[in-house]
Amino acid sequence: MKPVRAWTPYLLLAPAFAVFAFVVLIPALANTGLSFANWSGTDTLSWVGLDNFARAFRDEIYLKAYGNTFIYIGFTLIFEVFAGLVLAGLVTAAGRKTAFYRVAFFVPVVLPMLVIAVLWSFVYSDDIGLINGTLRGLGLDSLTRVWLGDPSTALIAVSLVSGWIYAGFYMAIFYAALMRIPKNVLEAATIDGASQWQVFFRVKVPMIRPMIEVAILLCVTGAFQSFDLFYVMTNGGPDHATEIITTYLVEVVFRFHDLGYGAALSTIMTVVVVTIGLVLVRLRTKDGGNGVD
């Protein structure tokens, strides 16, 4: 067998890198450059130095959008990752004949986001919605709300929909990891007198910890990329209660035609997401990643 020349891997990677540079790297660098400019998209571009970045840190709505995004991340970790973990635990504990449940929990993942957003807008409707209808049917009229029109409930309402969609996705990956845990480990725990809950939280969960860490990374970075659900269901309202970074970014670029400022906002967002991603990866590698991956 011939020895591989040192430059061969680079040669093989070159086409993929060229595509990556063309569709990601160059636009990202161009966007960063645009961050230092004032430009509407059609007028004459003028350089403004760090003004756009300074403005971003004074922009109350942008700061509120960050706050909402982080709250949303907290909700998604509960409604998506933790709920997915619990569902996976229940499905594996139930043993056989759980295929129906696994499919049912996973179905929302494959539905178009637009369809889901419209569907849940009806579910949350104040007069014809399923939730308020049920509450009224139970005589609990005082608990009815305009779920998407009330600043105190809108964000959690949209977050729950996100949970409804992705809990099934995380259930699927946790289920796959749980099924790979050696049977003898679980039998040993049972023989030692551990209850089902103890087996789950003290044996199974630690053993799939690397997969949980990956799920958290996916969930956090995915939350930063969320847009369509918010755009269709609330469009950032009411009173910016569901304004997240992406919806505000769209408003700045496409409504205000402030491309330079929009570029600065997206540059800041990129730095924040990459930093958080690197921290999460670093924590994961530092920890050694013991368990079933």
Place this chain on the structure above:
Amino acid sequence: MGSSGDAVDSQFDVLADRYHEKYPNRTVEVVIQEDDIYQTTGLPTLLTSREAPDAYFEWSGPRMAGHVADGNGYDLTEALASDKFAGRFNDGAFTNMDVDGSGTYMVPWTGDVTNVVWYDKSVFEDLGLTVPTTWDEYLAVNQAILDSGKTPLVFGNKDQWPVGSVASQIASRVVGEDLYADTMDGKAPLNSPEMVEAFGYLASLAPYVNDSVNALADDEANTQFFLQKAATIQIGSWLMADAATDAEGLDFDYFNLPAIPSGKGDQSSVLGISTGFMVNAKSQHIDETIDLLAMMVDEEGTKAWAEAGLAPMTIDPFAGVDADPRTVSLAEMLSSASTLVTPADSGHDIEVAAAFYDAAAAVIGGTSTPQEALDTAQSRLDSAG
């Protein structure tokens, strides 16, 4: 241009055929995009492309002025004064189509009344109500409807412009057109005592609107009105287009926003906006493009737009057309307005408008007082620099 529905879009093909017939050696290509895409990314992308359009649709006011500033607007003053357009327009049709008094940059196409109060006539008859002419009478009408167990007024303010339009009209009536314009152009604060007073009138409507005011989309609110779940709705003249298919059997009419006697503005002002077609200053075919636009607004063209349900800006737009009387009267109201006020997001600084609409949404939703809402709006503008 953005799509205005099949009835209108198909007339552009007819216009192109007419043009080809008259000028066999010329070719017209009509590009119609989804309306939202056209407004946001479509037109700017086209204008910066190598295949930039020779003529393009636009709203009068700042969007048009922006294109002029970018070098994409051709001064049509001379052309509009020529025989090609002779006798087609009243002077009022060119309102907001100039830039600081210099030149006219649009061939007027259609006009929309942006806000009137549409009402279910059967509800008014059942309750013995008459069309209100003053704000106090208007509130009394709303109270009577509320007392009867019906929702008096429905808004679909998810995207904020429906109530924003109402707030624009109220503000111009209360503070006067000059201060309203200065405020929306960022030359006066949003939270001035006069604007707070104006928002007090908006707040007086809050008890009468649907609970879902800030969660409902505008078309959903239209549906609620058509289904008689609410007795009135405030929205623009385009409701007529939806009513043609969705409001069969509903007996409804409209009235302009009632007068606020203590207000400093014109109490019979109309909130409206005109549209038109601009000619690209970079076009290699300016004369040929002007020929096409002249055909668009000639008698035959005008009739085609009116039959398609639009309100053309030309003289006598409904001649020989079997148009709905309400559409005709709305067009007359617009063309004969003693004062035409543009909504904040169409005639002024868009970022000020966004803050103003935020405040209006908070007030109509009952989550803020006028003072709180406008203080917050001004604070946001200040923080953004």
